[in-house]
Amino acid sequence: MDDDILIRTENLTKRYPMGGGVLVALDHVSLEFRAGEFAGLVGPSGSGKTTLLNIMGSLDVPSEGSAVVLGERVEALTHEKAAELRNRHVGFIFQTFNLLPVYTVFENVEFPLLLLGLPAARRRALVMQALDRVHLADRARSKPAELSGGESQRVAISRAIVKEPKIVLADEPTANLDAANSHNIIQTMERLNRDLGTTFIFSTHDDKVIRYLRRRISLVDGRVAADDVMTPAGPVGRT
């Protein structure tokens, strides 16, 4: 595998039993993601965006085909190995922020570092650095309930990048935000992508997000309908 390729899916298929039949969420999806990409999975609800993100994040396994993430075949990983992969190399950002409500902002961001077993001083430095990157260092002691939606999502971004992962997967990160906050969030992620070299992959159907993407993968009914590199002049087809 090319060293630059972080994620590769080949004929990735995911089926779910539904009622008496089967729902095909992903249908023979073959994609590659390289280091430093700022890419988006675009499509309507039910097109398979979240399923693909989940498989790339080792939260789920394919029914057929393969997904190789950082050299690891997701379908072959044990539960513990998958957890380790997520813990070390993958950051998640959720539509509903998913902050732990009883923890402070600092503790929420610190959480992945606790799982990594880093010493307290190192954790503190990394957390404050991550909060500083999203301009929330002054809210470290606040509880999630005291934050606005935009602030909550910035905390979630901070939590995703605090361990400096290779990949950040964001599932509809602006779906619960107003326009101003959506722009702010996406600009923040774009800046982190540029500064840290972290690969960001989104699922979205938000036009505000789409226009920031440097690569747009359109999914329709679980299939890749288009895979375009976005240039100032417009999309350039890859597939």
Next chain:
Amino acid sequence: MLLRLAWRNLMGAGMRTALNVVVLSITFVAIVGTLGLLEGFNRQTSRAMIEGEYGGGQYWHPTFDPLDPMSLPDAHGAVPPLVRQQIDAGRATAVLIVPGTMYPRGRLRSAIIKGIDPAQRLVDMPTSSLAAPPGGGDDDIPALIGTRMARATGLRVGDIVTLQWKDARGTIDARDARVADVMNTTVQSIDVNQVWVPLARLRELAAMPEEASLVVIAQGEVPVDGGGWAFKSPDDLLSDIRQLIRSKAAGSAIVYLLLLFLSMLAIFDTQVLAIFRRRREIGTLMALGMTRGRVIRLFTIEGALHGALAVLAGAAWGTPLLWWFSVKGWTLSTMADSYGFAIGSTLYPYYSPRLVMFTMIVLLLVTAFVSYLPTRRIASLEPTDALRGRLT
């Protein structure tokens, strides 16, 4: 790390945690309190029986059986030599038992006439009063009875009562006895139906010279060869009472097991609710890199911490309360005396460190186990389902 996280979650749960801890701490204190009462009961009874009757143990004449009244007329004989030496050294005292009849106020009543050395100090009885009856003539036998016997017969100090018995030769004899003292004792077996007289007088009147039915040795005295007389240690002698206390403990266990069950139901319910309410959080924890095993441990520790907090809370409010009870005691109704235990009018609970530790460990283990049970569902939970807020 999990402990720290669990602690944060527990504190974050606020009132729900507080209510569980309060209920559990009440259970903890109630169990310690109940078991302490039984332990106090056991100690108090044992101490009274040892001080008032059993001493450091008893040698029994081969035919002596306190549970068989028909054997009593034959349960006497010469004291074995080695035991005799203990008596001579003041480390043992002989008791001669002769079944008889008494006639208080003209009524006939069976009685056990017991001879004991008035000078003995091995059992806690005012036998010195047998040495010098107040105003008694030479023919009157000084007699010592207990308050229960006095109440049942209407006898008071100085009253004369006729005693009748059958001597060793089978001759029925009778003599007046003067009540020298009425002793107040918690030990019913030295009181009810018992008439204590000087050993030498009884031996003479019953024609049983140098004989005894049993010999009580001093506490701490090492038993010697009884020459056919069986030695009964205090543990042997108390075994029936302890068995009775054990069966009472088993009965009261139902109450505190029920209490424990209700508390555990609250913990179980809290855990089930927590897993249901926090399934999205569980999914987030997994997405952040926690394994299912760690999530299960986190939730189990959270539940088990209820137990630890309950122990601390119970210690905080229960210690002064139980200490107060142990000092003031529980006043028993007069009915309690009829139950047959040497308790007296006040029962002093005893809370041994062993009892507190045992209860604490049981509570912590049961809480941890009950906390763990609902978390097993997490083992089959897919991260994607949890993130969607679904339980599989």
